[in-house]
Amino acid sequence: MLSCMRCSRQFGDREIVWRCPCGGTLRLSGYGAAPSDGRGIWRYLRGLPLDASRIVSMGEGDTPLIECRFGGRAAWFKLDYLAPTGSYKDRGMAVLVSWLRSAGVTHVVEDSSGNAGSSMAAYCAAGGIACDVYVPDYTSSGKCVQIEAYGARLVRVPGTREDTTRAAERAGQERTSFYASHNWSPWFLQGIKTWFLEVFDALPEVRNVVVPVGQGSIALGARLAMEELRAAGRLERLPRILAVQPAHCDPLARAFEAGLDEPVRIEKKETAAEGIASAEPVRGAEVLRAVRETDGGFVTVSEAEIWSAHSSLCHAGLYVEPTSAAAAAGWDKLCGAGRIDAAEPTVVYLSGIGLKATDKIAGHVQ
Known part of the structure; x- marks a missing residue:
């Protein structure tokens, strides 16, 4: 169950929502940390309301x-x-993109200083989801090359990191897109x-x-x-x-x-x-x-x-x-x-x- 950190409004696990209408951030609760027999991050995520057949994973976790x-x-x-x-970012993106797939989302918009965009582009490529990544114009070229190599559409935004966020939010309001911000996502x-x-x-x-x-x-x-x-x-x-x-x-x-x-x-x-x-x-x-x-x-x-x-x-x-x-x-x-x-x-x-x-x-x- 999702709940708003500001007004306590609740949302279903599959509701396509990235923040509460009141402007508050969302929290996903009710799932513990008891390890299971899985590998990588997934051994700690038992019980998450995800469609097991829609999970996107590339072996994230178990780092030295x-x-x-x-x-x-x-x-x-x-x-x-x-x-x-x-x-x-791969730890979080594996779960976020798996939820997007489970919820039937087919096109996402993300804003990033680079690493989250690279990760989103990779996991969306593996999961068959179209992806637009908005980055500040000053983002390291290595990250930009990586984002485009995965097949995502890269959008460079002049100005500050915050200008990039606002541009991505506007793009995510289009009917065919969902603003899949990792910063907002529970x-x-x-x-x-x-x-x-x-x-x-x-x-x-x-x-x-x-x-x-x-x-x-x-x-x-x-x-x-x-x-x-x-x-x-x-x-x-x-x-x-x-x-x-x-x-x-x-x-x-x-x-x-x-x-x-x-x-x-x-x-x-x-x-x-x-x-x-x-x-x-x-x-x-x-x-x-x-x-x-x-x-x-x-x-x-x-x-x-x-x-x-x-x-x-x-x-x-x-x-x-x-x-x-x-x-x-x-x-x-x-x-x-x-x-x-x-x-x-x-x-x-x-x-x-x-x-x-x-x-x-x-x-x-x-």
Whole structure:
């Protein structure tokens, strides 16, 4: 059952709706996290109201969790950039596109800074759904090539990430299309939560998770998984969610520090961490609440700190995009400030592969 987070209105599982008429976000509830005999993400998604014959899967999930030294410190790194399309978005997109197929949707519109668009294009190609992907004009060329290679129609939008969202929303109002925004979708979060479930099964003593945050799906997925694990009696003390934002785009970090319940309005600057350059996160209030409920916090990182962390990760054999490096930079900064005890098991989340941003990385190196 779907329910509105603002007005509590309820919707059926197969209703073709991406947000409540009141403007509120939707939540899918009633499904636990008990693992089954499936593989990848699907072993945690037993009971979801999906037509089993319409599921679209390419082996997402079961990514490595490795212990690695970085900047003289050790932590566990979740390598979710080793997903089928090169980003963690595959977890959520497998569930979202499976729901779209189950509901009989044949044409979708998505907006993305790149990774979600690549993932949507791939899963729609595998599921036989026509797909238009709207991206900001500044999106890395590697991501744009990937989107078009899957057969999706790529639409570049001049201006900001938020301009791209508004253009996609308008396109999704056409009768033949459905605006399948991953940022609004409760189905997407059901897939994303599996990253923390995998971490917990491998490292139940985990005390901190350090995640990059733009729209906040990684943090929200972790909080959803924690809630389900606690309800199942498997988790008593919640690990802290420590959220990282670039200093050039930090509406949630500023709100958190000011004790606010909603993101603040900011003037966004260009950042290498394009995947988390979201000035208007649609679930921002939910992200702030999730971080506070785990006694977590926010940290911002400069462009220099992002690139320094990127270099260190590369020298450790981990070739990620700058957005992932922001998480590592945040972790290093939190440790340096004494906000993370080196003795506490900590997981740093690496969300996207560097091959998608080779043009930006090459430009910086040169």
